[in-house]
Amino acid sequence: MAEEIIEAPMVGKIIEVMAKVGEKIAEGDVVCTLESMKMENPLVSPIDGTVKEIKVAAGDTVQAGAEIAVIE
Template sequence: MEKYKIKLNERIYEVEVEEVLDENEECSTTSDFEEEKVSSSKVKNNVEKKPKDKIENEETISAPMPGDIVDVKVREGEKIKKGEVLMILEAMKMENEIVSPTDGNVSRINVNKGDSVNLGDRLVLIQ
């Protein structure tokens, strides 16, 4: 069994890989692999927690797909609630709501109406 570190979307995962020689042969060892649990809101909104050297409760909302920003529903400094629509992202002729995963204040908006974004582009910072 070999251990590897994999970097995916700026997060590092440690995995164990076991070589299997034959499909019909049973493995004699078991893996101690622990799966990292990610909440559905983090997956849905592509939320990224900031490192410890930043303000502790900051969250960056990143673009879950490439597209165009057709509307920005919030302003910097505005108080928001969990589930509130922050902006509308149009991708493949469908409008997608980007919602807040938490209560907080909008501390920074990195895009404007009409901007094109790529997967992972940082859209909004919430404190």
């Protein structure tokens, strides 16, 4: 099965992580919320699948391109 890595689209701070490892997730479901430029932006899953790995926790600051989660 194809693996899809969610990356941070820009520098920011993780506010909340909604998804849990092992959980089933549908395309468009929110994985976590990233705050950048005073805006809270939901990061969503690009595919239907299972959350294989989450690489961030709430409060983390992430750079653009940082890996957030792996969905397969």
